[in-house]
Amino acid sequence: MIMDRRSVLAGLAGVGATFAVAGGVRAQTAGTLAEIKKRGTLRVGVTQAPPWYSKDPKTGEWNSGLGVSMGKAMAAVLGVKFEPVEVTWGTAIAALQGNKIDLMYMLDATPERAAAVDFPQNPLLFYSMAVLARDDLAVKTWQDLNKPDVRIAVPQASSMDKFLTETVGNAAIQRFPGNPEAIAAFQAGRVDAVCLFHPPLLAARQRLGAGKIVVPLPAQSQPSSVALRKEDDKAFLTWVDTTINGYYTSGQTQRWYEEFLRGFGLDPKSAPPVMKEMLK
Known part of the structure; x- marks a missing residue:
């Protein structure tokens, strides 16, 4: 079929209008x-x-x-x-x-x-990383935990998990779905310490009535x-x-x-x- 120049231009204009409408719809998509x-x-x-x-x-x-x-x-x-x-x-x-x-x-x-x-x-806000540890576990620095016989619980895929993996990789790090499971492992005696940021450990220590909270050196304070x-x-x-x-x-x-x-x-x-x- 033969199309004249006017028809071609009209068709292109129609296509352009279609894209303009589509673009307008995309632009108006709610955030x-x-x-x-x-x-x-x-x-x-x-x-x-x-x-x-x-x-x-x-x-x-x-x-x-x-x-x-x-x-x-x-x-x-x-x-x-x-x-x-x-x-x-x-x-x-x-x-x-x-x-x-x-x-x-x-x-x-x-x-x-x-x-x-x-x-x-x-x-x-800002907070510091800490551990809730057995009363008889000697902890002053992070390197005190960097031993194969030290079992540490931590929430999986958290900032604490990443830090422990990089800093105390020699420890027996046990990863759990969330804070409650990590704390429960400490309560049951399956681990020697649980690593979280300081505030959640206050609540855990209050509830358990056992263990000691330590902010190992060098202190790791950071924004959330x-x-x-x-x-x-x-x-x-x-x-x-x-x-x-x-x-x-x-x-x-x-x-x-x-x-x-x-x-x-x-x-x-x-x-x-x-x-x-x-x-x-």
Whole structure:
């Protein structure tokens, strides 16, 4: 079939219009922030790990912990409901990528994670790595644990796991799905120590009534962060960055932390603060 120049131009214009419409649809695809407001919930990844997240065993509700308090506050600012979604430290990234959750607090911004998810520029808080060890286990430095006969429990695929693998690789490192399983192994005597960041160990020591908490030298203090799904629309990332920075600089993050400690029967003065400006 023979087509004249006018027909060809008209056809190309039609194709161009089609691509323009398609491009417009793509451009209008809602980002996470818009989806949250449309859905009416902020989905926060949670895992049993006091003082960050704590579920009431009687009601099954996630009702305490710094991450729960912050999640509820951020949901309220957005005018939506707080929706906790159970994950593990090892499955949180996949949950974000699979659009099962909108964010996860207390995930450190490692290079490996940053390749898969986004992190805000401002830190969430600061904390130190520690161990809950048998009372008779001599621990002053990390090298004291770097022995084949020392059994250490750690949550799998966590920052602690990576650090132990690189620093005390000679130890018998046993990896568990999450904090509760690692702590249970210590309680049962299957390991000599459990490595977590200092705050969760305070709650564990309080509950178990046994063992000693040590911050081995050289002390490993670092910032923690919030993981979010990677997307072209950066509105949610920008909002989270601004919001957590506001909570931190106003002292609200520290107050939520201390609130949990008091509710758990611990004196906040016995624990290192989560603000680096307050560290001595």
